[in-house]
Structures are given as C-alpha cells and as structure tokens.
Amino acid sequence: MLNTLEVATTVIVGVMVGVEFSVAFVMNPILNALPEDSRQLGHAHGGRMLGAVMPVWYIGSLALVAVWAVAGRHHPGTGLVVTAGALLLLSVVMSILLLVPINNRNRTWTPENRPADWKQQIQRWERLHHVRVAVIIAAFTLLVAALV
Template identity: 30%
Template sequence: MMTALAVVALVLAGLVAGTMTVGLVAIRPAMHSLPVASYITVKQAFDASYPRFMVPLQLAALVASLALTVTAAVGDSTTSAALAGVGFVSLLTNVIVTVRGDLPINIAMASWRPEEPPADWERHRVRWDRFNAIRTAAAVTALVLLAAAATGV
C-alpha cells in the first residue's frame, strides 16, 4: 500500500513541479520578450485556462503526500514519514503562495486593457515572478523530499 501511495504522490508532485518549472525556465523568458500588450493578452489567456489543470493537480498532490505521510508514520517508517511530511508542507507552501501571492495579481491583471496597461504594470509582473519562483521552488523541494521518502518505502 505504501509503495502505491509513494508512486501516486511522486507522479502528482512531479507533474506540479514539472509544470511550474517549465513555466519558470521556458515560458516566463518567452513572455518577457513580448511587447507589453502581447504579454498582457497572453498572460490573461494563461490565467483563464491554467487553473483548470493546476487546481485539481495541486490538491491531489497534497492529498497523496498527506496519505503517504500518515501511512508511513503508522507503518513505523519514521524517516519516510518525516520526509513525506516535510514534502507535504512544501506542497502546502506551494498552494498558499499561489493563493495569497500569485492569484491576487492574476485577478488584478485580468482587468487590464492590453493597449493601456497601468503605469506600474512592471512592478506587478516583478511581484508575480517572485511569487512564482517561490512556489516553484516549494514544488521542486516537495518532489525531492517525496522521492527521498519513497526510497525508504
């Protein structure tokens, strides 16, 4: 049972971490090379579709990592339980940073007119990029910790 949970948790956390890493290292630089009107238009399109995929994925990864933590703890696999627990906290951090950091900025950006961005639009983009980097690091950290937990399974 614990091995199956470890596989599920790893796959889900890997999808979260992988999607966010691709966004950070590939999509973000491409977006930053666009003229401001195009950047806003594309960002608004991403923000309309991305949550439909990521919200269920992030929640499923949280549930799977918590289930792995509990199963490892009940099965007296203390090291695996501790690693999975910290992985869970890392995934929870990912979700909190998304909800408290990125999402409010996304909501504000949804109302922007691409041809007339607010004067401080770059400041918002820098803040969003910072939150995105933090949540991506949290997701990657979770993946590494869950992989370490799985080796003790």
C-alpha cells in the same frame, strides 16, 4: 497498495513541478520577449488557463501527500513525507495569499484596460513564483528521497 500511492503521488507532484518550472524558466521568458500587447495578453491567457487547473493540482498533491504520510506512518521516510507535505502546504498558502490575487487581476486585463503598473505586477508575480517553484522542488526532492 502503499507503493502505488507513493509512486503515483511522486509522479503527480513531479509533473506539477515540471509544469511550474517550465512556466518560470521557459514560458515567462518567451512571453516577456514579445511586444507589450502580446506579452500582456499572453500572461493573461496563461493566468486563465493555468489558474483553472493549478489549484486542483496543488491541493490534490497536498492531499495525496497527507494520505501517504498517514498510510505510511510506520515506514521509513515518513518524516521526509511530512516535511514535503509542510512545504506543499506552504506553497498553497503562498499561492492563495500572494500569487492568486495578482493572477486574478492579470487574467482580466487587456491592452485597453490594464493598469499603468501591469509590468511591475507581473514581475512581482514572477519573483514570487520563483520562490514557490523552489519550495515545490524541495518538496518533490523529499518525496523522491522518501520513495527510495
């Protein structure tokens, strides 16, 4: 049973990392190459779509890692799992305090109501997102190391 939990958790976190990596290094550069109105509308749509899914994914991943850490507390690699959990917790805290407020504003913007500094706010979100991606990649790497 523990093996199933370990593999499922690693896959779920890994797919989350893949989605967030894709947002940072594929989707955002594509959106940023579009004309202003399309760029802003694309970011707003992405914020609505992923903003609905990612909180469940992040918190669910953290919960799975916590269960793994408790269930496998007497197995090798538990320290790696706990550290991965701490990194995922950091990513959730970063999201709530730094990224979500920007996203909540961005998802309501249209070309008619966006603020004058919308580009700067998007750029700040993107910089913070790159840091978050690095944090969750580190967590995923630790989970893989604990698995093997």
